[in-house]
Amino acid sequence: MAKEPVRVLVTGAAGQIGYALVPMIARGVMLGSDQPIILHMLDIEPATEALNGVKMELVDAAFPLLMNVVATTDAMVACKGVNIAVMVGGFPRKEGMERKDVMSKNVSIYKAQASALEKQAAPDCKVLVVANPANTNALILKEFAPSIPEKNITCLTRLDHNRALGQLSERLKIHVGQVKNVIIWGNHSSTQYPDVNHATVTPTNSEEKPVRSVVADDNWLNTEFVTTVQQRGAAIIKARKLSSALSAASAACDHIRDWVLGTPKGTWVSMGVYSDGSYGIQSGIIYSFPVTCDKGQWSIFQGLKIDDFSREKMDATAKELVEEKTLAYSCLN
Amino acid sequence: MAKEPVRVLVSGAAGQIGYALVPMIARGVMLGADQPVILHMLDIPPAAEALNGVKMELVDAAFPLLKGVVATTDVVEACTGVNIAVMVGGFPRKEGMERKDVMSKNVSIYKSQASALEQHAAPNCKVLVVANPANTNALILKEFAPSIPAKNITCLTRLDHNRALGQISEKLNVQVSDVKNVIIWGNHSSTQYPDVNHATVKTPSAEKPVRELVKDDAWLNGEFITTVQQRGAAIIKARKLSSALSAASAACDHIRDWVLGTPEGTWVSMGVYSDGSYNAPAGVIYSFPVTCRNGEWTIVQGLVIDEFSRKKLDLTGAELTKEKELAYSCLS
Numbered sequence: 001m002a003k004e005p006v007r008v009l010v011t012g013a014a015g016q017i018g019y020a021l022v023p024m025i026a027r028g029v030m031l032g033s034d035q036p037i038i039l040h041m042l043d044i045e046p047a048t049e050a051l052n053g054v055k056m057e058l059v060d061a062a063f064p065l066l067m068n069v070v071a072t073t074d075a076m077v078a079c080k081g082v083n084i085a086v087m088v089g090g091f092p093r094k095e096g097m098e099r100k101d102v103m104s105k106n107v108s109i110y111k112a113q114a115s116a117l118e119k120q121a122a123p124d125c126k127v128l129v130v131a132n133p134a135n136t137n138a139l140i141l142k143e144f145a146p147s148i149p150e151k152n153i154t155c156l157t158r159l160d161h162n163r164a165l166g167q168l169s170e171r172l173k174i175h176v177g178q179v180k181n182v183i184i185w186g187n188h189s190s191t192q193y194p195d196v197n198h199a200t201v202t203p204t205n206s207e208e209k210p211v212r213s214v215v216a217d218d219n220w221l222n223t224e225f226v227t228t229v230q231q232r233g234a235a236i237i238k239a240r241k242l243s244s245a246l247s248a249a250s251a252a253c254d255h256i257r258d259w260v261l262g263t264p265k266g267t268w269v270s271m272g273v274y275s276d277g278s279y280g281i282q283s284g285i286i287y288s289f290p291v292t293c294d295k296g297q298w299s300i301f302q303g304l305k306i307d308d309f310s311r312e313k314m315d316a317t318a319k320e321l322v323e324e325k326t327l328a329y330s331c332l333n
Numbered sequence: 334m335a336k337e338p339v340r341v342l343v344s345g346a347a348g349q350i351g352y353a354l355v356p357m358i359a360r361g362v363m364l365g366a367d368q369p370v371i372l373h374m375l376d377i378p379p380a381a382e383a384l385n386g387v388k389m390e391l392v393d394a395a396f397p398l399l400k401g402v403v404a405t406t407d408v409v410e411a412c413t414g415v416n417i418a419v420m421v422g423g424f425p426r427k428e429g430m431e432r433k434d435v436m437s438k439n440v441s442i443y444k445s446q447a448s449a450l451e452q453h454a455a456p457n458c459k460v461l462v463v464a465n466p467a468n469t470n471a472l473i474l475k476e477f478a479p480s481i482p483a484k485n486i487t488c489l490t491r492l493d494h495n496r497a498l499g500q501i502s503e504k505l506n507v508q509v510s511d512v513k514n515v516i517i518w519g520n521h522s523s524t525q526y527p528d529v530n531h532a533t534v535k536t537p538s539a540e541k542p543v544r545e546l547v548k549d550d551a552w553l554n555g556e557f558i559t560t561v562q563q564r565g566a567a568i569i570k571a572r573k574l575s576s577a578l579s580a581a582s583a584a585c586d587h588i589r590d591w592v593l594g595t596p597e598g599t600w601v602s603m604g605v606y607s608d609g610s611y612n613a614p615a616g617v618i619y620s621f622p623v624t625c626r627n628g629e630w631t632i633v634q635g636l637v638i639d640e641f642s643r644k645k646l647d648l649t650g651a652e653l654t655k656e657k658e659l660a661y662s663c664l665s
Contacts, residue, residue, distance in 0.1 A: 019577075049570075049572075050572050246356050
């Protein structure tokens with residue numbers, strides 16, 4: 001007996017990340033190879049023809065799991081009945097723009113989308129904000145969609161988490177599947193803190209070991225590793241002349257899949273979630289924490305020891321998020 | 334006990350189709366969710382930095398099935414040990430270029446890639462040519478890699494096949510997975526013949542012929558055909574870029590069904606070395622209906638070909654013969 005289809009919304013669907021993301025969703029990467037999907041794709045008016053082109057290609061791909069496609073520039077239509085919302089659409093920073101200008105544009109967008117989602121989405125809709133500034137866009141969305149449970153509004157730091165795993169796998173010349181439990185703390189920005197203090201690696205035919213002892217290079221782990229992960233987005237842009245779409249789309253699928261289907265035993269992942277004050281991080285911001293997921297709910301993994309080096313970095317990224325929040329609110333007045 | 338990794342080459346990997354294709358391969362869409370893969374990505378030197386960017390993103394995606402990535406502009410390194418080769422790289426037609434010029438460029442490319450594959454690929458390497466002119470590029474590759482079995486060299490018409498399924502599903506408002514057994518005959522070009530005479534739709538009661546359910550022969554013999562034939566141009570018009578997502582997806586379908594087998598009662602379309610079946614010209618790469626089993630494709634025989642279809646099969650066959658002549662003239 002086939003499952004009932006799940007409605008998944010992708011905003012900004014005519015763009016780069018959308019184009020990488022929709023075939024992944026349609027193939028079951030996000031929700032499993034037995035879960036039929038109805039895709040809702042939203043973009044702005046100028047992108048109507050391109051959006052329709054994407055819809056045409058989805059039809060042309062004859063995906064067995066894809067039951068229907070709704071392609072629209074109307075946010076109310078796009079949000080109707082959606083169970084999952086991946087917010088990729090936003091105002092990108094252009095040359096010459098001040099931070100306040102970018103923030104202002106995105107605050108307007110996320111305020112409006114919050115409204116549409118709140119009115120139209122299915123109950124218990126799970127929301128993932130990808131568009132930058134991801135954490136603050138998610139916060140604005142939360143503030144203006146008060147009837148969506150705050151625990152349902154998250155932002156993407158899984159890309160940074162996966163990048164951290166990737167860097168360790170390259171350093172240790174081991175398959176990435178054998179590394180786990182890095183943490184991305186804080187903001188999806190250059191102040192993020194990629195923390196390996198609780199990460200482990202399981203070499204082939206051997207038992208699980210702390211990454212720090214196997215890497216045996218604290219200097220690298222505390223400096224170059226951190227900056228490489230923090231600045232990886234810029235490195236991709238330099239190489240490709242375009243920002244990361246493939247890896248961002250893949251991380252969005254991982255984020256939703258683990259949230260909905262649960263994290264593997266003994267493993268946590270990083271998600272930007274509404275802070276409840278855990279680990280001394282003030283509440284009222286969307287902050288990336290280590291989480292486990294079970295039965296469609298995330299829980300912050302508690303009780304991890306935080307050393308002084310980490311404390312400083314965790315606080316610095318929190319400080320930036322508080323500043324962003326202040327800036328965002330000033331744009332609303 | 335985990336399977337041994339399979340080495341998959343993608344040429345032209347820094348381009349649009351490559352960028353859509355490599356994450357699909359890395360997620361198991363091409364060979365199954367339990368099949369580890371090692372990706373070989375090849376492109377030309379001007380694309381080296383972009384290619385490296387793709388490699389970086391593959392590392393950043395932390396794919397559980399991806400056991401290694403070789404990103405190179407060296408065709409020998411790229412071809413070494415590969416079990417599957419998806420040839421996406423080719424010389425695209427630019428404004429003002431004559432057909433002969435495009436053909437000439439691609440003939441050179443596929444002649445040298447043939448050589449590298451023949452010398453360095455794993456035995457029994459399966460080859461899928463995507464870059465246009467796909468059928469003729471595949472033919473050149475076959476001619477210059479004589480030790481690769483002719484049956485291992487194919488070209489992509491699965492995109493057209495899937496497009497045909499999609500059009501029928503939209504017309505009938507049914508799930509595309511309930512439609513099957515369309516056929517794409519001939520060349521992956523505007524002379525391809527999308528044939529629904531043997532296609533069926535699963536209904537609650539039984540499988541029914543498409544013609545019977547559509548009840549509009551004029552549409553099936555007219556607009557449906559031209560829509561499928563010209564779909565590539567329609568995508569370019571809408572997106573201002575050619576189809577990458579659907580081409581990549583079709584490439585995965587082509588390889589997956591070839592390697593893992595077609596479902597019972599279902600055939601697919603593949604451009605394969607013609608043995609003269611259905612009076613198609615022998616010695617060209619021609620798209621036929623095939624079933625696949627144990628890693629081998631077999632042309633579905635015995636289908637009745639009506640007069641209307643006969644003309645169309647011959648037309649696309651004639652075009653392929655002309656392309657072959659043009660290609661050979663470029664070699665002299």
